[in-house]
Structures are given as structure tokens and as C-alpha cells.
Amino acid sequence: MILAAGLVLAVTAAACSSPTTADGGSSAAELPAVSDGPATRTIPPDAGGVAGPDEPIDPTAEPSPTWDADARAAALEHATATMTAFARPAAQTPAEQWWAGLAPLLTVSGQQAYAAVDPAEVPPQAVTGQAVLVDDTSAWLARVQVPTDVGDYTLLLVRADPDDPAADLSAGLWATETITPPVALSQPAGR
Amino acid sequence: MRAGGLVALVLVPMVLLGGCVTGAVVIGQAAAQEQAAASRCAGTSPGVVVDVAGVPTGAVAGYSGQQLVNAAQIMNAGAAMGLSVRDQTIGVMTAMGESTLRVLDHGDVVGPDSRGLFQQRDNGAWGTYADRMDPYRSATSFFRVLAGVDGRDDMAPTRVANRVQRNADPDHYTRWWQPAVAVVDALTAAGTLNPAAARPGSSVTPADLPAAPAGAGSAGGMSGAAGIGGGHGGASTSRAGCDNAAGSVVPVGQGGWTLPADGPFTSPYGMRLHPIRGIWRLHGGIDLAPDCGAPVRAAASGVVARSGPTGDSFGTLIVLDHGQGVSTYYAHMFTRDLLVAVGQQVTAGQQIGRVGTAGGSTGCHLHFEVRTGGDRTDPAPFLAARGVDLPPLT
Numbered sequence: 029m030i031l032a033a034g035l036v037l038a039v040t041a042a043a044c045s046s047p048t049t050a051d052g053g054s055s056a057a058e059l060p061a062v063s064d065g066p067a068t069r070t071i072p073p074d075a076g077g078v079a080g081p082d083e084p085i086d087p088t089a090e091p092s093p094t095w096d097a098d099a100r101a102a103a104l105e106h107a108t109a110t111m112t113a114f115a116r117p118a119a120q121t122p123a124e125q126w127w128a129g130l131a132p133l134l135t136v137s138g139q140q141a142y143a144a145v146d147p148a149e150v151p152p153q154a155v156t157g158q159a160v161l162v163d164d165t166s167a168w169l170a171r172v173q174v175p176t177d178v179g180d181y182t183l184l185l186v187r188a189d190p191d192d193p194a195a196d197l198s199a200g201l202w203a204t205e206t207i208t209p210p211v212a213l214s215q216p217a218g219r
Numbered sequence: 220m221r222a223g224g225l226v227a228l229v230l231v232p233m234v235l236l237g238g239c240v241t242g243a244v245v246i247g248q249a250a251a252q253e254q255a256a257a258s259r260c261a262g263t264s265p266g267v268v269v270d271v272a273g274v275p276t277g278a279v280a281g282y283s284g285q286q287l288v289n290a291a292q293i294m295n296a297g298a299a300m301g302l303s304v305r306d307q308t309i310g311v312m313t314a315m316g317e318s319t320l321r322v323l324d325h326g327d328v329v330g331p332d333s334r335g336l337f338q339q340r341d342n343g344a345w346g347t348y349a350d351r352m353d354p355y356r357s358a359t360s361f362f363r364v365l366a367g368v369d370g371r372d373d374m375a376p377t378r379v380a381n382r383v384q385r386n387a388d389p390d391h392y393t394r395w396w397q398p399a400v401a402v403v404d405a406l407t408a409a410g411t412l413n414p415a416a417a418r419p420g421s422s423v424t425p426a427d428l429p430a431a432p433a434g435a436g437s438a439g440g441m442s443g444a445a446g447i448g449g450g451h452g453g454a455s456t457s458r459a460g461c462d463n464a465a466g467s468v469v470p471v472g473q474g475g476w477t478l479p480a481d482g483p484f485t486s487p488y489g490m491r492l493h494p495i496r497g498i499w500r501l502h503g504g505i506d507l508a509p510d511c512g513a514p515v516r517a518a519a520s521g522v523v524a525r526s527g528p529t530g531d532s533f534g535t536l537i538v539l540d541h542g543q544g545v546s547t548y549y550a551h552m553f554t555r556d557l558l559v560a561v562g563q564q565v566t567a568g569q570q571i572g573r574v575g576t577a578g579g580s581t582g583c584h585l586h587f588e589v590r591t592g593g594d595r596t597d598p599a600p601f602l603a604a605r606g607v608d609l610p611p612l613t
Contacts, residue, residue: 092544092593137527137561141378146385151329166540168524169562178328184562186525205561209388216319217327217338 093167093187099201104159106202107172107183109133111159114207115152115176123147135186135203142207151213152176170202179210259400262305262372266298270410279405280398286320289336289354290402296358304403305372306365310358312399313337313380316392322352329387337361337384373555469516471567474605479518479549480574480585481509482610488597495579503595504548504588505609508574511583512556515572517565518547518587518602526557533586534578537571548588551580 093099113129126147131139156175162182163171170185185202258264274287282290290311297307314320317338326333332341335357339345350356364383365371371379377392471477486506493500517539524546525538533550535557540546549572556573565571576583589598599609 092546092590094544135527135561136530141381141389144382144385145387145389149329149385150387166522166524166542168538168540168546169522171562186561206390207388208390213328214388214391216315216317217323217325217333 095164095167099167100161100164102201103161103170103172103185106133106185106204107159107170107174108155110183110204110207111152111155111174111176111181114150114181115154116147117153118147118150121147133204135205138203138205151178151209152181153178179212181210182208184208259304259308262303264304266302266304266307267294267407268298268412269294269406270412271295273410275405275409280401282315282320282398282402287402287406289314289320289322291406292354293336293358293361294403294406296355297362300359300362300366302362302366303372305376306362308396308399308403309365309376309379310361311402312376312392312395313361313384314358315395315399316380317384322354324352468566468570469568472606474607475567476519476602476605476607477516477568478507478602478607478609479547479587480507480515481513483508483613484610485584485613487612488595488599495581501595504550504586505598506584506586507609508582508584511574511576513574514570515549515552515574515585517567517569517571518589518607519545519567521547521565523559523561523563523565523571526559526561528554529578532579534575534580539565539571544592546590548586548590550586550588551575551577551584553577 110130110133113126113133116126116129118126123146127143130142134142154177156177159172159174161170162173163169168187172183172185173180174183175181183204184206186205188201188203269291271288271291274284274291277283279287293310293314294307297310311320314336318336320336322335323338324334325331326338326340330338330340333339334341334348334351336354337345337351337357337360339351339357339360341348341351345351345360346356350360361383365379368374368379368382371382374382375393376396377390380392381389469477484505485508486502488502488505490499491502492498515537519539519541521539521541523537524540525536527535529536529550533548535550535552535554537549537552537557537559538546539549551574552572553575554577556575557571558573559565559571574583574585580586587598589596589601591601602609
């Protein structure tokens with residue numbers, strides 16, 4: 029029994045002292061050690077004190093976006109296109125086809141976010157009216173409400189990035205970041 | 220033999236506590252709580268087995284009685300599979316967002332065939348009707364899929380849940396994360412069980428005692444307690460992969476602007492010999508190079524116009540729109556260290572990320588740009604005109 033206790037102590041000590049025990053290793057192993065702990069440089073800086081080369085080499089910056097009639101029309105059109113693709117009836121649309129229609133309309137992070145969605149879980153089946161721009165506070169962003177058969181969805185659109193090789197500019201000026209359901213649809217089933 | 224087993228069972232917790240409490244005393248209560256939160260966020264705390272029969276009598280975050288028993292069943296199903304406290308909390312969060320922690324014998328509009336705590340559908344993926352209506356077995360089905368989600372510790376909890384549930388709104392579960400944390404902490408505090416069956420360190424009972432050190436790179440857990448207690452630049456306990464909450468705010472001067480990161484100031488704006496390409500190029504911003512993981516702060520109040528990977532040498536980029544055609548750019552953070560989402564309002568001095576070395580970069584630093592009307596401008600005089608002086612160039 030003393031032996032058993034000693035063994036436990038050893039195991040415990042290991043668990044308490046090593047930051048790399050248990051299941052924390054997966055992500056930490058892949059990325060340099062950027063952490064909440066006392067920070068360490070994983071790669072030494074350049075000798076000259078220059079920490080690193082930086083920005084896209086093209087010094088001509090993209091123009092700052094501004095609102096105009098074209099941008100507004102494009103935002104409404106893009107939101108409607110996104111919602112139409114999102115709400116395609118799953119019964120008639122194979123999942124791959126549904127995603128092929130939706131993905132090009134999304135931002136890169138939007139694609140990461142919506143990639144796991146099962147179209148059979150999507151409540152709306154159709155766009156039922158005109159899209160409305162509900163927030164144009166920032167010229168970079170547009171919040172657009174789109175009516176559907178199950179209520180008004182709110183889409184957050186971001187200006188498509190002409191510098192981003194991953195962006196599909198054929199989709200227009202805008203890309204969709206989030207597709208948020210009406211409040212009534214975001215309650216637990218128990219409520 | 221039987222008696223020996225009993226004594227051993229009593230001794231084990233004492234040994235565990237003895238091994239860890241010393242450290243907890245050294246690092247202090249607040250630091251221990253911060254560390255516990257950080258290790259939860261990082262997914263480094265091994266799961267705990269809680270006492271299903273000993274749930275709190277009152278309400279926790281609005282959940283009580285059978286709801287807490289169901290949460291305990293979910294936690295125990297996760298622990299039995301060797302999952303972390305973070306994973307357990309994601310399970311509780313998901314059931315809150317699906318069923319309010321009740322074993323529902325009905326579905327919803329989209330899924331009339333959905334049943335149980337997790338509203339699992341009758342499509343063969345989630346077992347029989349009895350499986351889906353059983354708290355422990357339905358949770359086991361949930362966790363079986365969750366365990367296969369690669370990189371989940373770097374994803375927001377709601378996104379992990381969405382990978383399993385495949386629901387239409389990937390952000391649906393966000394608002395149940397804090398309630399789930401409260402319930403998991405309360406159930407853990409109410410009593411843990413079966414220490415020998417769980418992983419080493421998993422049976423430490425007090426909720427405020429971290430069962431495992433914070434993320435990789437922290438100062439060696441308990442043995443490095445002094446380092447933890449010393450703090451390190453007010454590192455936030457939230458992280459993009461945890462709850463996507465932005466971090467602390469530092470005071471800002473009257474001009475409404477502040478430094479986006481601490482120094483040293485390692486590279487100015489202007490033409491320079493490119494360190495990798497060996498050609499003269501415009502360096503379109505400034506470099507500030509505090510340690511890896513140091514806070515990146517909003518230089519002024521604004522709205523997040525971009526936050527994510529770029530596919531170019533920025534690696535990742537946060538863009539803040541400050542209005543009047545003024546925007547600021549923050550590059551090279553790792554995706555997991557982006558603490559703000561597109562559309563979010565931020566205040567001057569609020570932490571928006573952590574310094575990293577993603578993209579075209581040879582060491583941890585923040586590349587910071589100011590653009591007015593779309594044109595890059597030298598941030599040094601721009602900031603100076605607003606009462607913010609850079610540290611001397613090193």
C-alpha cells in the first residue's frame with residue numbers, strides 16, 4: 029500500500045509539474061509556443077533587431093471603401109444571393125451541390141464556419157421578399173435583413189478583399205461572414 | 220485487501236491535494252482561478268468525474284434539479300472517454316442550447332424526429348430511440364463525434380459543437396458557454412468521484428484548484444509557481460479558441476489613441492532592404508516586438524472590419540475601421556490568437572489579439588499600419604500627433 033501511494037505521488041507530481049502532460053499537446057505541438065505562459069521567442073529575431081519582414085510587397089494600398097449607390101445595390105444583391113443559396117430545399121439539393129452554391133459567396137472564415145452545416149438542418153426553404161440594408165455604420169461592413177419563409181435572417185457582409193488570393197472576386201464587392209436566424213429560431217427545442 | 224483498497228482510496232486524494240495545494244497557496248487564489256480558466260480554454264485540464272447523486276440543491280445559472288443531474292451525466296460520459304474539462308463543458312453547453320438540459324421526447328420544426336438532451340435525429344448516426352433518450356448514452360454518442368474533431372482546442376466552443384451537431388447556425392451555442400462553465404464548476408465543487416479511475420490529477424476536488432497547468436509554455440505548473448504568480452503582461456484568460464471574448468483594456472490618453480503593442484520598436488515605416496527578399500521595398504507600417512503572446516491592442520475605438528487569415532505575407536490580419544476613412548491593420552497573429560470577430564465594436568486600448576509570427580515573419584512581432592483614405596501613412600507621426608509616442612527605435 030505504501031508502494032501504491034508512492035506511485036500515485038509520482039504520477040501526481042508529474043501531472044502537476046509538466047505543462048505538456050495529458051491532452052494539451054495536439055495543438056501546442058503544431059504551433060510555435062505562443063501561450064499564456066511566460067513568453068518565449070520560438071524563433072530568434074534577426075540580428076539587426078528587425079523582427080521580421082512583413083506586409084504584402086505591393087506598396088499601393090487598396091482604397092478605403094466608401095458607400096455609394098453601387099455598393100448598396102451590390103450588398104442587397106449579395107445578401108439575397110447568399111440567402112437563396114443557403115435556403116435551397118435540402119430535399120432537392122445534394123449536400124455537395126448546396127455547398128458549391130454557397131461557399132463562393134462566403135468569406136474565408138465564413139467558409140470555415142459553415143463547412144460543417146448539414147443543409148437538412150437549415151430551416152428556411154425560400155427567400156420571400158426584398159432585402160433591406162439595416163446597418164451601414166462602417167463602409168467596410170453591411171448588415172442586411174433578408175425575409176424568408178421562416179422569418180427575417182440577418183446577414184453580415186464584408187467587403188471582398190482584392191488583395192486576398194483566396195477571395196473569389198467574381199462573387200462581387202461583398203462576401204458573407206455570418207447568416208443569423210431570427211430570434212424565434214434560435215431557442216432550444218425545450219422552450 | 221478490501222480494507223487496504225479503502226485506505227488507499229482515502230489516501231489518494233490527500234496525496235493529490237498535498238501535491239497541488241502548496242502550489243495553489245504560492246500562486247494565490249486569483250492567479251489559480253485565472254490559471255484554471257486558461258487551462259479550461261486551452262483544453263489542458265483532464266475531465267472530472269462528478270457525483271450525480273450530489274448535485275447542488277439550488278439553481279446554477281438558472282438550471283436546477285434534474286437539469287443538473289443531466290449535466291453531471293454529460294460530464295461523466297466525457298470523462299469516461301478521457302476528454303478534457305473544456306470538452307465536458309462543450310457537451311453541457313450543447314445540451315443547454317438544444318434542450319435546456321431536459322430529456323425531450325419531441326423535436327423541433329427542422330427536426331421533428333430529434334430527441335433527447337442533444338436533439339439527436341433518427342438517422343442512424345445516434346443510435347436507437349432509447350439511446351437518444353438516455354442522458355449518458357446520448358452524451359457518449361455526442362462525445363464520440365467530438366473526439367474526432369481535429370484542432371478543436373483552437374476553435375470557439377460553439378464551432379466545435381457545430382461540427383458535431385451540424386446545425387444551421389455555427390454560432391448558436393455561444394450564449395450558453397458561460398452558463399455551462401458555471402454549471403461545470405458548480406458540479407465539480409459539489410463533489411468529484413472515483414479519483415483512481417480518472418487521469419492523474421483529474422480528481423483534485425476544489426473548483427478553484429487547477430488540475431493541470433495552463434497552456435504549453437507556461438512556467439512548469441506547480442513547480443514553477445513563482446513564475447505564474449508574477450504575471451506576464453496581463454495576459455488574458457480568454458482566447459479565440461475558448462469564448463472569443465476580447466481581453467483587458469488599458470488606459471488611453473485624451474487623443475483617444477494608444478500604442479497597439481509594447482516595444483521594442485524594431486522597424487520603422489519607409490523604404491528598406493527587405494530582410495527576406497533582399498530588395499528595396501516600402502515597409503508600409505511599423506514593427507513592435509514584445510514577447511510572443513503579448514497583447515495586441517486596438518490603437519483607437521472602431522469596428523472590426525476584418526479578422527482572419529489572409530493567404531498573403533500578413534499571415535493573419537485584423538483591420539479596424541475608425542471612421543472618416545481611417546483604418547488600422549494588425550498582422551502576424553496566429554489564427555487562434557485573434558480575439559475579435561468581424562462586426563464587433565472595440566474600444567481604444569482593448570486587447571484584440573496576441574503577438575505572433577504567422578505569415579512572412581521570422582520572429583514574433585506586430586506589424587502595424589495606419590491607412591487614411593486607403594493610403595498607407597507613417598504611424599509614428601500619426602500617433603505622435605495624437606499624443607502617443609513610440610519607444611526609441613532599437
